[in-house]
Amino acid sequence: MADPQFLLAAAAVLFALGLLGVIVRRNALVMLMSMELMLNGVNLSLVTFASQAGSAEAAVLVFLVFVVAAAEIAIAIPIVLALARRRGTLDAGSWTELKG
Amino acid sequence: MGALTLIVLLPLLGFLLNGLLGSRLGRTFVNVVGCGLPLVAFIVAALAVRDLAAAGYPTVIETVYTWAAFGDRSFEIAFLLDRLSAVMVLIVTGVGTLIHVYSTGYMKGDPGYARYFAYLNLFLFFMLLLVLGRSLLVLFVGWEGVGLASYLLIGFWFSDPEKSAAGKKAFITNRVGDAGFLLGMFLLWQALGTLDMDAINAAFGAGPVPGLSAALVGILLFIGATGKSAQIPLHVWLPDAMAGPTPVSALIHAATMVTAGVYLVARLSGVYLVAPEASAVVATIGVLTAFFAATIAVVQTDIKKVLAYSTVSQLGFMFLALGVGAYGAAVFHLYTHAFFKACLFLGAGSVIHALGGEQDIRRMGGLARRIPVTFATFAVSTAAIAGLPPLAGFFSKDEILWYALASESGGSVLLFGLAAFTALLTAFYMFRLLWRVFMGASRMSHEVEHHVHESPPSMAGVLVVLAVLSAVGGFFSIPHFLEPLLPLPAIVPAMEHFHVPLLVLSVALGLSGLALAAWLYAGDASRAAQLEARFAGLHRLLTGKYYVDELYEAVLGRPLEWLSRRVFLGLGDRRLLDGTLHGLAGLARRAAGGFARIQTGSLQAYLLLGLAGLVLLLTWSLRNG
Numbered sequence: 001m002a003d004p005q006f007l008l009a010a011a012a013v014l015f016a017l018g019l020l021g022v023i024v025r026r027n028a029l030v031m032l033m034s035m036e037l038m039l040n041g042v043n044l045s046l047v048t049f050a051s052q053a054g055s056a057e058a059a060v061l062v063f064l065v066f067v068v069a070a071a072e073i074a075i076a077i078p079i080v081l082a083l084a085r086r087r088g089t090l091d092a093g094s095w096t097e098l099k100g
Numbered sequence: 101m102g103a104l105t106l107i108v109l110l111p112l113l114g115f116l117l118n119g120l121l122g123s124r125l126g127r128t129f130v131n132v133v134g135c136g137l138p139l140v141a142f143i144v145a146a147l148a149v150r151d152l153a154a155a156g157y158p159t160v161i162e163t164v165y166t167w168a169a170f171g172d173r174s175f176e177i178a179f180l181l182d183r184l185s186a187v188m189v190l191i192v193t194g195v196g197t198l199i200h201v202y203s204t205g206y207m208k209g210d211p212g213y214a215r216y217f218a219y220l221n222l223f224l225f226f227m228l229l230l231v232l233g234r235s236l237l238v239l240f241v242g243w244e245g246v247g248l249a250s251y252l253l254i255g256f257w258f259s260d261p262e263k264s265a266a267g268k269k270a271f272i273t274n275r276v277g278d279a280g281f282l283l284g285m286f287l288l289w290q291a292l293g294t295l296d297m298d299a300i301n302a303a304f305g306a307g308p309v310p311g312l313s314a315a316l317v318g319i320l321l322f323i324g325a326t327g328k329s330a331q332i333p334l335h336v337w338l339p340d341a342m343a344g345p346t347p348v349s350a351l352i353h354a355a356t357m358v359t360a361g362v363y364l365v366a367r368l369s370g371v372y373l374v375a376p377e378a379s380a381v382v383a384t385i386g387v388l389t390a391f392f393a394a395t396i397a398v399v400q401t402d403i404k405k406v407l408a409y410s411t412v413s414q415l416g417f418m419f420l421a422l423g424v425g426a427y428g429a430a431v432f433h434l435y436t437h438a439f440f441k442a443c444l445f446l447g448a449g450s451v452i453h454a455l456g457g458e459q460d461i462r463r464m465g466g467l468a469r470r471i472p473v474t475f476a477t478f479a480v481s482t483a484a485i486a487g488l489p490p491l492a493g494f495f496s497k498d499e500i501l502w503y504a505l506a507s508e509s510g511g512s513v514l515l516f517g518l519a520a521f522t523a524l525l526t527a528f529y530m531f532r533l534l535w536r537v538f539m540g541a542s543r544m545s546h547e548v549e550h551h552v553h554e555s556p557p558s559m560a561g562v563l564v565v566l567a568v569l570s571a572v573g574g575f576f577s578i579p580h581f582l583e584p585l586l587p588l589p590a591i592v593p594a595m596e597h598f599h600v601p602l603l604v605l606s607v608a609l610g611l612s613g614l615a616l617a618a619w620l621y622a623g624d625a626s627r628a629a630q631l632e633a634r635f636a637g638l639h640r641l642l643t644g645k646y647y648v649d650e651l652y653e654a655v656l657g658r659p660l661e662w663l664s665r666r667v668f669l670g671l672g673d674r675r676l677l678d679g680t681l682h683g684l685a686g687l688a689r690r691a692a693g694g695f696a697r698i699q700t701g702s703l704q705a706y707l708l709l710g711l712a713g714l715v716l717l718l719t720w721s722l723r724n725g
Contacts, residue, residue: 096701
C-alpha cells in the first residue's frame with residue numbers, strides 16, 4: 001500500500017491537470033477527456049480515504065462514480081458529434097449562441 | 101309574495117324583459133311589457149291602498165328578508181305603507197303609467213325604443229323602492245337607483261356629447277348631496293342603532309336623543325335632498341337634464357324623482373319637528389330657490405328650460421312648506437305639481453313633436469288653432485300652476501302661502517312676501533310661455549309650419565287625462581288626508597283673520613301675472629322688447645342664470661382640473677408611481693446588462709469564473725471556519 005500522502009498528492013495533481021486542460025484547451029473532445037481526468041483524480045482521493053477508514057461503502061461509491069462517468073460520456077460524445085457535424089469543427093469557441 | 105313587494109318587483113320584471121328581449125321581440129312586445137307592467141303595478145297599488153283605507157289606515161309593514169344582521173342590530177328589506185307612501189305610490193305608478201303610454205307615441209321610430217322602455221321601467225322600480233322602503237337604507241338604494249336611471253335617460257341619445265355631458269353633470273352633482281345624506285345616515289345609525297324611519301321618528305318624538313343633534317342630522321339629510329330635488333346650491337343639474345327625451349323630463353325631472361327630497365323630509369318630519377334650526381334652513385333655501393329660479397324662468401327662450409326652472413321654483417315652494425312645518429301642504433303641492441307639470445312637459449313634448457324638434461319659443465306662435473288639444477291641455481295646466489281657482493295649483497299654493505305667513509313654527513312676513521312675489525312671477529312666466537307658443541302671429545319658418553300636426557291619440561289622450569287631473573286634483577285635500585300622520589302646524593293667533601284676504605291676494609297675483617304677460621306679449625311683443633332693452637344688464641344676468649355655472653366652473657371645476665392634472669396626474673401618477681416603477685425596472689435592466697457582459701459564450705471563461713468563485717468560497721470558509 002503506497003503512502004496515502006503520495007496518493008492524495010497524485011489525486012490533486014490529476015485534478016489540477018484535468019481542470020487546466022478544460023480551461024485551456026478549446027477542442028471539445030480534449031475537454032471531455034480532461035474532465036475524465038478530474039473525475040479520476042477525485043476517485044483516487046475517494047479510494048485513498050476509503051482504505052484509510054476501512055469503509056466498504058466508500059469503495060462502492062467509487063464504482064457508482066465510474067457508472068455515472070460512463071453514462072455521462074455516452075451522452076456527451078453523441079452531442080459533441082452532432083455539434084461537430086453541424087459546424088465541421090470541434091472548437092468550443094464556435095458555439096456562442098447563448099452569449100449575453 | 102305580499103302586495104307591496106309585488107308593486108316594486110313588477111317594473112323590475114319589465115326592465116329585465118325589455119332589456120334582455122325587447123330589441124328582438126319587436127315593438128308590440130315592448131309596448132305590452134313596458135306599459136302593461138306599470139299599469140298592473142298601479143292596479144295592485146290601488147287595491148293595496150283600498151285595503152289600507154278599509155282597515156282605517158294602519159301602518160302596514162311587509163318584511164321581505166333580512167339583508168344583514170350584526171348582533172342584535174339588523175338591516176331588513178322591508179316595505180311600509182301608510183297614508184304618506186300611499187299618496188306617493190299612487191302618484192308614481194299612476195303618472196308613471198300615463199307617461200309610459202305617452203312615450204309609445206313620442207318615441208315611435210327611435211332606434212333605442214326597447215332600451216328606452218327598459219330604462220323607464222328600471223326608474224319606476226327604484227322610485228317605488230324609494231317611496232315604499234321602511235329603512236333609510238332601502239330608501240337610499242332607491243335614491244341612488246333613480247339617480248342612475250336619470251343619468252341613463254338624460255344621456256339617452258348618448259352619441260351627442262352635450263347630452264351625455266348633461267347626464268354626467270346630473271350624476272356628479274347628486275353625488276355631492278349624497279355625501280350629506282350618507283353622513284346623516286351614519287349619525288342616525290350610530291346613535292339609534294336603526295335606520296327604520298318610523299323608529300327614527302318615534303325616537304326623536306320621545307325627547308332629545310343623547311349624543312345626537314337633530315339639527316345636524318336634519319341639515320345633513322337636507323343636503324341630500326338639495327341634490328336630488330335641485331335646490332340651491334345644487335340646482336344646476338336640472339335645467340341641463342332637459343337634454344333627455346321630453347317624457348323623461350316629465351316623469352323623472354318634474355313629477356317624481358325630483359320630489360324625492362320633499363318626500364324624504366316629510367317622511368322624517370319627526371326629526372325636523374324637533375329641529376327648528378334645520379327647518380329654518382330648509383325654508384330659507386326653499387324660498388330662495390323658488391325666487392331665483394322663477395326670475396331665470398322669466399327670460400328663458402327654450403320651452404323646456406322655462407319648464408325646468410319652473411320645476412326648480414315649484415320644488416322650492418314645497419321646501420318652503422316643509423320648512424314652516426306644513427308637511428301636508430308640501431305633499432299636497434307635490435301631488436298637484438305632479439299632474440300639472442307632467443301635463444306641461446308632455447304638452448311641450450307634443451309641441452316639439454308637432455314642430456319637428458323645434459324648442460325655441462321665439463320661432464313658435466299661433467299654434468292654438470293648429471294643435472287644439474295640446475293648446476287646451478297646456479292652457480289648463482298653465483292656469484293650474486299659476487294658481488287660478490278652482491284648478492289644483494290654486495289650492496296647494498294657497499296652503500303654502502298661508503303657512504309661510506301664519507305658521508307658528510317658522511312662518512314670517514318675509515318668507516310670505518318673497519313667496520307671494522314668486523307666485524306672481526310664476527303666473528307671469530307661465531302665461532308668457534303660453535302666449536309665445538300658442539298666441540299671436542306665427543314666427544315659424546314655412547317648412548316647419550307646413551308640417552304642424554296634432555299628436556297621435558296615445559299622446560293627446562294622456563294630455564287630456566292629466567289636464568283633467570290638474571283641474572280637479574285640488575279638490576282632494578291631501579293635507580287633511582295626511583293630518584293623522586303629518587299634523588299641520590299651529591297658526592299664529594294674530595294671523596287668523598288674514599286667511600280670506602290671502603285667498604283673494606293669491607287669486608289676484610295669478611290674474612295679474614296673466615294680465616302682465618298678455619299686455620307685454622300682445623301683438624308683436626314690442627313692449628317686452630322695449631323692457632328688455634331698458635334693463636339690458638338685468639336681462640343679461642338672468643339669461644346667464646346668475647352665472648352660477650360659471651362660478652362653479654371657476655371656483656371648483658378649474659382648480660379641480662388643475663389639481664388633477666398637475667398634482668395627481670403629473671406629480672402623483674406620472675412622477676411618483678410611474679417613476680418608482682420605471683426606476684425599479686431600469687435598475688433591473690441596467691444590472692442585467694452588466695451581468696450579461698460576463699456571459700461571453702466561451703465555456704472556458706465560465707469555468708474560470710466558476711473556479712474563481714470556488715476559490716473565494718473555500719478561502720472564505722477556511723478563514724471563518
